[in-house]
Amino acid sequence: MVATVAGNEAVDIACVGVTKTFKDFWMRPRVRAVDGVTLEVRRGQVYGLLGPNGSGKSTTIKMLLGLLQPTAGRIAILGKRPTDVATKRHIGYLPEESYLYRFLTGRETLDYFGRLFRLDARARRERIDMLLDMVGLEAVQHRPVGEYSKGMQRRIGLAQSLINDPQLLILDEPTSGMDPVGSRQIKDLIATLARRGKTVLLCSHLLGDVEDLCDRVAIMYGGRIRSEGTCAELLTQEHATILETADMPDDVVAEVRAVLARHALAVKRIEHPRRSLESLFLEIVERAKAEGARTAGAAAGGPVAGFLAAGEAPPATATDGPAAVDAGLLDSLTRR
Amino acid sequence: MDTANGLPVPRRHRAVLRLRRPGLWALAAAAVVLTALLHLAGRDELAVIAAVSAGLAAGFQVGVAGLHRLLFAGDGVVGVARAVIDEAVGTRLPVLLVILVVVGLPVLPLLLDPGERLEYRLQFFLTWALSAGGFLLALVTIFLGCGSVCGDIDTQRIHMALVKPLGRWQYLLGKWLGIVLLDGLLVALVGGGVFTVAEAVRRLPAADAADRRAVDEEVFTARSVTRPEHPRGDDFAADVAAAIAQLEKDDPRAFAADPAGARKRILAQRVLEWHTVPPDTVAGYLFTGLAEARGAAPVVQLRLKPFADAVAIDRAPVRFALWLNDRPFPSKNGTHEELTLAGGSFHTIEIPTSAIDSAGRLRLSIANRNLVPPGQARPATISFAPGKGLEILHRTGSFRGNFLRCLAVMWAKLAMLAAAAVAAASWLGFPTAVLTAVMVYVAAVARGFLADAIDIYTGADRAGAGLVDMVRLRATVLFERLDRLELWDACKTLTSFAAEGFLALVPSFGAHDGVTEVATGRLLTAAQAAASVAELGLAYPLVLLACGWALLCRRDLVNVSGF
Known part of the structure; x- marks a missing residue:
């Protein structure tokens, strides 16, 4: 497989001037969902795609996956066209909704998708066991997916997106419908995959999650990218400074104010930090598990599956992913 | 989960025994109990029918498990096919069909008039059971084919498949393969049920010895058909050429509009004339290739449908005398007997195979012995419909083989329909796709009628x-x-x-009809069945799936909101 390199890093996703206009029955243009999007996601990056509903995020993702054909512009994914079937061997995709066969059990669902990746029976069985344990559905693996709750369906959806140990993982609203435990697991998973050199394209409304996880972020509105850069570039406020210390007595606070005053600076806000609701929730769940409380739904889930966590090495030496070539993808796309 | 070296170690998969479709198992168990009770009560003919029900219900369960086993290995296409089978069974449409067959098939023989000849009852049962089975299977195929693809697109399940390393052609091929395999199972079940019930009906008392002989020699058999050779020598060609030239001279405008049609009409007219026996004349018809028939059975059947032309009475009697290779037939006590048959109907006359000469030839001479009808000046002409109006049938195969070939043809038709349904659904919504596939089915079944x-x-x-x-x-x-x-x-x-x-x-299903052959004991040759399977089961699906693939490749698989 041919991949591309921008500078010293391979580019896994490249879009140049991508536009998608939906037409009606009479082929009249009705909706321009994506308008001239240009972006580049490099190997090993966690890239966040943000935007309100209808901003074109999902349409962009579906073009990347070859489910939609762009009206204009060019797309390369792992150095190939989005419709290239062989490339999809290296891609995992979790859609915004879990589109699953209701009559298949959880295990049968994963087996079905494992077959589509041409995994042999033994590898399928092993990975399915690991993934079911990871997403906490081992106990309900023989129940039809149609009987699963929305959160459980999201979990099985997540498991199917990982069954091929993808080089590029595309997650569309991955925490939608998930409880905080599941959400935290997904964040842990993304962090694990990133350490292993995998590329993740994350599309989410949960800005805090994106901020925690993403190396780069693009914010879309009206089908266009309005702002793009690293979180540090986009979020750092150079005009203010925050100091965090252990609890400070009032007299020390007064001294600090005096010191700042000598430099013509004033303290705008002094307060005690608050822990996040998420950490409190997780602590309560962990405590309940430790007490042996039972639940009828999905279990809390296990560690990241072994085949996903193994060999957290830099991607440049990875042999299962695309090889690199010495040409900038954006340049080559533009030249065509 | 245990861990080793910091990595999780998978546990062995623990299979859970689940009884799938318990209703069908219950139906099978009930039928088994009924079979035993009927056997104990001495009603073995009904016990067989109950056993058929049990076999059908259990056969479906075992068959689906067998298909799962068959598709155990394999990847993309096979994976999709396996999911289609699960989906189809999950929709309960095939289960409903099986229940209909389980309940309906044993009831059908009970609806037959016990006063009717057994031969006709069997022909009626075979024709209706196979035709109704084929019709129901066609509907199931269309709904499954359209529902599976349209359902995937509507619910966006197709996204999950096509973002995997699975080409769109593989997706469609997998869908088709799954439906076709399930159709194979359903055809086998329906066929097995019909065959077993037909064998049970065969054991019922016949009206008389002739009825029993007809059941054995004209239904539960496979007979080749031989028709008289039309002497198309130089004289015939010259005659046809002269007639064409005359038409061209008399009506050049009509001839120029459709010269091929005019030629075919003249040819058909001449063939009809050859099948006509004017009053007080004798016409000869030569049947060849009957050497095999001489040793196969003591008799062959002469099947004929005579008409008394220019007689305005339905089923007017037709009177004639026969000679077989110039020997009078039939003769009783040395007297050549004339035959009188109702016109416009098919009749079967048994002919001893000893009448066929060693070269396998039989010359049939027919003398018109019609009487002068009231109000007419001369006797009526006798004619036979070209084609099926005059033929000799002789046994060349078994009913079982014929029946299996008929099922193969039925399966091939379903394979074509499945491809049509999948191809239509790759571009159209569910209702439109179903309508399109039904149109294809209707056009294929009634192509000749629609053309007329x-x-x-x-x-x-x-x-x-x-x-x-x-x-x-x-x-x-x-x-x-x-x-x-x-x-x-x-x-x-x-x-x-x-x-x-x-x-x-659209292909003509009428040209690939196996049901009539089975019901009338006519041979459906292996070559005919193979041609049907090649054309309907492979060639047409290939073209249709290619069309479906081309359409699916150009289709955006996302329903946009916001119009």
């Missing part, structure tokens, strides 16, 4: 002209009507163009 209806609608007769001739004929008629400003008629011609174009693309 179009001819009547447009007022044109193409007389079996080929595609090119048909297009030329329609174009000529269209321009003539436009020239005369007959706009409504021109519209009708245009409509017929479209309809005939559609019909030209």
